[in-house]
Amino acid sequence: MDLPILDLSAANDPTRKPELLRQLRRALFDIGFLYIINHGISPSTIDQLTDLLPSLFALPDEDKAKLSKLNSPHFLGYSGYAEETTLGKQDLREQFDFATELPVVYNGSGGPENGHLANGSSNRQDFSQLYWRLRGLNQWPNLAGFKEAFTAYHDAVQELSYRFVHLIEEAFEIPIGTFDHFFGSHQPHDSPIEGNRPDNNDLSTFLPPQHRIKLLRYPPSPPNPDTDRSQTQPQGVGPHKDSSGWLTFLLQVGNNPGLEVLSPNNRDWIPARPIPGTFVVNFGNAFEAATEGAVRATTHRVIAPGPGRGDRYSIPFFQGLPLDMTVEEVRGYIPERVRRLRREAAGGEAEGVAASFLDARWSSLGESQLRKWIRSHRDVGLKWYGEEVVGYYTAS
Template sequence: MADKGGANSPLKLPILDLSKANNPIQKQRLLEQLHDALFNVGFLYIKNHGVDLETISNLVSLLPALFGQPAEAKAALSKLNSPHFLGYSGYAEEITLGEKDLREQFDLATELPVVWDPTPTGYSEKGNSTSGRDFSHLYWRLRGPNQWPSEEHVPGFRRAFTEYHDALQALSYRFVHLVEAAFGIPVGTFDAFFRPTPVHDVVPTFVPAQHRVKLVKYPPIPSSGDGVRGQGVGAHKDSSGWLTFLYQVGQEEGLEVLCANGEWIAAPPVDGTLVVNFGNAFEAATQGAVKATVHRVLAPKSKASPRYSIPFFQGLPLDLTISEIQSYIPESVRKLRRDSANPNLQENVSSFQDPRWDNLGESQLRKWIRSHENVARKWYGSRVTAFYLQ
């Protein structure tokens, strides 16, 4: 598809002011803007989002030290040590669309214990809120604790990360309520998917979700002779969660979004904002009413500084299926795309159209195996890896 846009494109993504949600008169206009952004674009910026700037800066300030650890310290945190695919990935170790992503990263998540239990009966007694569930499915092995850098190398990191994670988690819950209101879904419908304790008299029936956070460094690389920049991350839709909140550090550009007309438009850093987009699961569950939009990241130019970013992926319970989520969503929402003047979604709508991946745990396991085959072969074996690589 022709790259007609990029940094010089006149098209821009919408910026929504979440403080309007606190004003009864302005809130309705905000909901209309949110509906339009999610239905027609699938990407947006949010400002006045309620995440304290100090919480953000405390984590951002530690990124140079995190990535500047000695090679042996980073190797000790390698994803190869983790069946949960949590830890450090070195430069160009992750794959998107069969190509190496020119970045290094740390993957962390909500700090949770291991629940996978391959006992013959398939039932685990670990934990009070989840006892009696079948934790023998391989996808439960994705769930588990982080690998933390030492205080010696990155002082204060665990505390700064945890505060950031908790702030983004709280924001994600508030934002989902706005999405529900924008589409006429009863507010609180999705609480049972996320909350570990009852909220609004909704008693959780699912194992609490594990959210994931990437801390990413894109080193500058030389452009090719024709001026084409390398693949920081290849074109893709997010499959790691329900929705994504991205903080872009500094002013270095790189993120681009694919419009419905085939044009790539830039999503440069904007002070005081987070970029929000939605994953495959949300698109599939709403049958396209909420778009999961294709996006990519170009590697920084050769003379630029490294580019850092921090995406937060709101998770969903691994034992949930897209079919179950759809049962919570009114038909009036699920038919919005079909009834629109342009019902066609973008190409490669969603892996969830394949019934094999209707289960979120299966889909997540497939995603991680395909992006980190070496980790998969170590912890899941060659036969399992080959199945998910099909």
């Protein structure tokens, strides 16, 4: 099975657009992964950033240490080789985490009794909530031209992500711009579901969300004569669904393969090989939960390069949503005919749908994000949030 390749130039051609939307619906509801071509981002914008990746990762260890995530309550900065974990196993990669450059807004005193929304409800503009500590400034490397190249790339992919959301709205057959206020762009639309728009919150007061970008290097794994490579493959990053955003736009740099996508039958791994000029797009846990499983947040993994293969680089962009939004609020903008698709296909309740969001403690997107980061980087959580908070978020 091959992942679909969607040509976004068809969005501007009335004769080709219906087929594009048909392909998008199939990717949304059946597969959860796709490639996009003719996406509108200039090769020079991409090259200016990717050309700097070898120099970035070749910075002296003492310079990388100065950018450590341990310096950041926002979980932004550098993580060394095998410092991040997935499902309790070390990921064989090193990375820099950056985000939309936004000011700090957190003004609370901490502690889980003050920092979480136990009832899962939103508390608009209450910046004492612990999850607001995730929002803050980047740690920039001392590398000529990097900040400018990163910012240009971030802004271009951000704009692409908003255009792609408009195509999803058309695939859902709801008004274009329905989701714009999630991103601080426009005043809110009425919900497509009568009576479902919250009447006790002004949704126009959402702060623009902070998108996150990882710059990843997977070095080739060393030979291990004691390992049966037919049975064991080195974990670049283990099987997971994306929990860091609404949509993911992945740039695979160069030709080194590694990304694999779990098939709809949950038995086979589909290679998502690098294709020049493309982004790989997939959908996050929050999207799956908001659509009650109709849109697939598909499990995927990365196999680290084998000996002699050279470094693999990739750049995922995770499109964020407001931290003080809840999955229930997002769901209010998803038509019922979309949300019942998975249930109808399954003949009942859809299984395996972003189970973490079914727990009221994590229904707030900010709560879910803070839990994810603390579980992935326990050392950062302990330094900035303390043992009590880390215990709360890692207990289950």
